[in-house]
Amino acid sequence: MRFLFASDSFKGTITSEQSIRLLTEAANKIFPGCETVGVPVADGGEGTVEAVVKATGGSLRRVMVHGPLMEKVEGFYGIFHEDSAVIEMAAASGLPMVPWEKRNPLYTTTYGTGELIRDALEQGLRRLTIAIGGSATNDGGMGAMRALGIRFLDAKGKELMGVGSDLARVVDIDMRGLNPAVREAQITVMCDVSNPLTGPDGATYTFGRQKGGTPEILDELEEGMKNYAAVMRERLGIHVEKQAGAGAAGGLGAALCGFLNASLKSGIDTVLDLIDFDSLLEGTDLVVTGEGRIDWQSAYGKVPSGIGRRCKAKGIPVVALVGGMGQEAEKIFEFGIDSILPTINGAMDIREACDRAEELYADAAERMFRMVRIGMELGGRTKARDNFIIHSKIFKNFRNNN
Secondary structure, three states, X not given: XXXXXXXXXXXXXXXXXXXXXXXXXXXXXXXXXXXXXXOOOOOOOOOHHHHHHHHHOOEXXXXXXXXXXXXXXXXXXXXXXXXXXXXXXXXXXXXHHOOHHHOOOOOOOOHHHHHHHHXXXXXXXXXXXXXXXOEXXXXXXXXXXXXXXXXXXXXXXXXXXOOHHHHHHOOEEEOOOOOHHHHHOEEEEEOOOOOOOOOOOOHHHHHXXXXXXXXXXXXXXXXXXXXXXXXHHHHHOOOXXXXXXXXXXXXXXXHXXXXXXXXXXXXXXXXXXXXXXXXXXXXXXXXXXXXXXXXXXXXXXXXXXXXHHHHHHHOOOEEEEEOEEOOOHHHHHHHOOOEEEEOOOOOOOHHXXXXXXXXXXXXXXXXXXXXHHHHHHHHHHHHHHHHHHHHHHHHHHHHHHO
């Protein structure tokens, strides 16, 4: 028997690495001598760099950059395959980096994300993959582009900082200082949202509230974003306002595609390609995946759906071991997941479930493998019964003919 373990982290409780260890222990208990392979995975959000680095044998590079409020912070990105980097914008411009009382997308910037990109280019890396989930920003990506040499100018020709409130003040864009290494780079953006840059489904109105935007602030930012898009279009001929994914990360998607010629790709599919997941499926009998909570959203760009689709194409069964099940979790069955098993084994509140997360996961893993063993035994009995019936019919026909 060969088992492959590829689970997302359970936020704040079980890491991908812990799930691999616990599943391996349970598998060996129920199937002594079995072969197990584990690989950390993520869907383009928090943990993506760590997952790719561990799976590829890469390394972390730590860099001092500017955070969302232009404070000095230590950011990081991953280096692998010698010429490649994987960057999480959340490591430099993430929402958790901003205290609740200071959350206001008028004053946050992606400048630090641009510094991470710049450092990777200065290290000679030319294949960049950028995960843009979890941002604290709504600056249209101006901050990041400014760190790469692009200048955004106001009516007096003065360079703007590149925060959300500057969107309405942009009247011209000077591309002459853009880092020349950008033209040599192949940039892929992990993005699982299709929101445009502006409008009711755009960057501001869809994601701005969770970043601290009040209705008044959101209206101001939306008008600014429309102005920003118009300047890009009229001054540079860049038409990204209605492009699917342009509104991701407060408009960083628009900047990466419009100024850096990046391509957008599903986060989980990008990660699975980077770690060469399909090759790990060769000879595998069962895959175990999972996430903290599985619901209808899991079918759209999350780890279980991405892994389920890959396994379904190769006819390999998949079980999702999850912290909990939400509304319409059964939708995931359409995406190659064959069964869902929650770790919760009794009535308890969320705090108790989190405090006991490792214990509950280990118990659920053992129960799962016991069910797998029962299924194998039933399959063996069914096969034996079918063989008996076939041989009985052959013997009967032989006797009747003689």
